[in-house]
Amino acid sequence: MLGEDELIARARKGDREAFADLYQRYLPMIYAYVRARVFDDRDAEDLTEQVFLRAFQALDRYRGRGWPYSAFLYRVARNLVIDHFRRVRPTLSPEATDEQPDPAPSADEVLIKREDRHRLQQALSRLPADYQEVIRLRLLLSLPTATAAAWLGRSEGAVRVLLFRALKAMRRELGVEHD
């Protein structure tokens, strides 16, 4: 399997299959990030595809500078999501994310879990942007600290502290006060 740098080099020379390989490699994580923000499958699919189309157009100007290509894709995705919300008013129904049902839950259980999810989403959306991002990357996408650090342009230690602070802020938003 070719490495990231080799695929990028080939794609720069016009090798579309090489870029498609990059696409398949990073599709799951970029899709997951976009989907964690837009809450709609079709929107997430369209935006994810746009991320890679833009990335392809930017290949000639891309310079890794030691950062993974996924960090660049993340930046493109983040900006596209922001643009998306400028055009489309964000809407979110608890049902929209209700796609991981437990086996045969009762109606009450479904309702309780939906309400809980809604409350968490509300609290998350009220946090400062960098807190939201670290929670998405580290917890919702389960990215390793090193990857989250590369995507956010911070050190691993800073990401750990950011997550710690973000969770404390989240707890306050949920109305639970500690220390």
Place this chain on the structure above:
Amino acid sequence: MTDERRRAAELERRLEAHSSRPASLAPGQPDDLEDLALRLRASLTPPPARAAFKASARWRLLHRLPRIPVHAPSRLRPAMDMLRRLAVATASVLLAFSLGTAGVAYAAQEAIPGDTLYGVKRGIETARYSLTENPQSQAALLSDLAAERMREIQALADDGRDALLAPTLSDYIQTLDRLQSVANALPLNLQLQVLAQASARVQQHQQALERLLGQVPPQALPAMERAIERTSHSQEVLQALQQGESPSDLAPGQDKEKEHGPKRTPGPPDNRAKP
């Protein structure tokens, strides 16, 4: 290690240890950061992409990629650009010595931040602006100056002079802000005219900034994103005016993702997931 760092590291260690643990926390008030993290993971983890999308994704992308092959950047280009600028600067400086003040002004035209003559260039710009009294002409000049800042940003990124990117981006944003204030003082029909003229340029700037995202170091990214957001805002103001609305509620930075900024007003559905 500070107490906070120690506790953050401990939280990470505990989360790693629980990474395989099925999230089975009952809904309610999470009273522990670890529990809260696990609950967030269990409740808000996005679903995987649809199988149908994954199956056709590669094919779809390949059919949508531009047909024109992407050209590899010339390794000589940055060096050639540098040589060109050096040559222009040297020639211009020589000319300046021979022609005096007019020559200095000419030499300064090509200067970018960090160059010796850059201060002269900015001084000339300030003088030109202060000598321009007509607000329409002021707006036109500010539009030119924004384009000039953009050219400088591009040149700095190409040269790898990263430390000067953030202040130049900040200058660019300030120039757009001034353009907006000058336009705001004009009657609506002139305001529309001025902003429409600036709009095409600003749109090009936005695209150029987005292309540069992959080229600049991480420390310059926040400034880049602020600039991109500012260019988007200009487009929104123009659209609002063209649709006969008042742009007064479109304060710069309204849509910006604030780093530790004031919290948004809670309440469904508008504020959920608002970037």
